[in-house]
Amino acid sequence: MNKSELIEALAQEINIPHREASAITTTIIETMTEALARGESIEIRGFGSFIIKKYNSYEGRNPKTGKKILVKPKKLPFFKVGKDLREKVNANKK
């Protein structure tokens, strides 16, 4: 499912115009993005949580050439699936 399919499903599910569903989706995604950009975590019960991990600068190698390079400090978001969603997804395993 992609964003436009989600918007369409949202519009139908709560019976609002497509335009409104699209704006709400944007607000939700932007709110989450801004929280992560501030370094804040996100916790949505039943769905999952996001945390930001910070990495210091380190010396790495270009895996293609083997050349040493300095990797700059960086932050990356990690998602941990919530218990309810994890169990429901796993219940449909092959």
Place this chain on the structure above:
Amino acid sequence: MALTKADLVQQVYKHHEGLTKTQATDSVEAFLRISKDSLISGSDLLLSGFGKFNVKDKNSRRGRNPQTGAELTLDARRVVTFKPSGILRDKINAS
């Protein structure tokens, strides 16, 4: 302080003047329910500009209890993984 569902509802309410608090709550709940249902049914969820949630089937494998060292078999399972979009990564590292 972590961002919660209540914060999402608050932001939707604030940015959409036509919505009552109840409608804002319903829309956030519906957004999450639709997202979850997609993953539960086994379909990936792609939120462009944010990231992609993948559903992956893992084979069973032999593992060890790290505390006791005892060998055990881990059953096959289905998991959700998340890959952040380049846009999200850039925004997180801009500050």
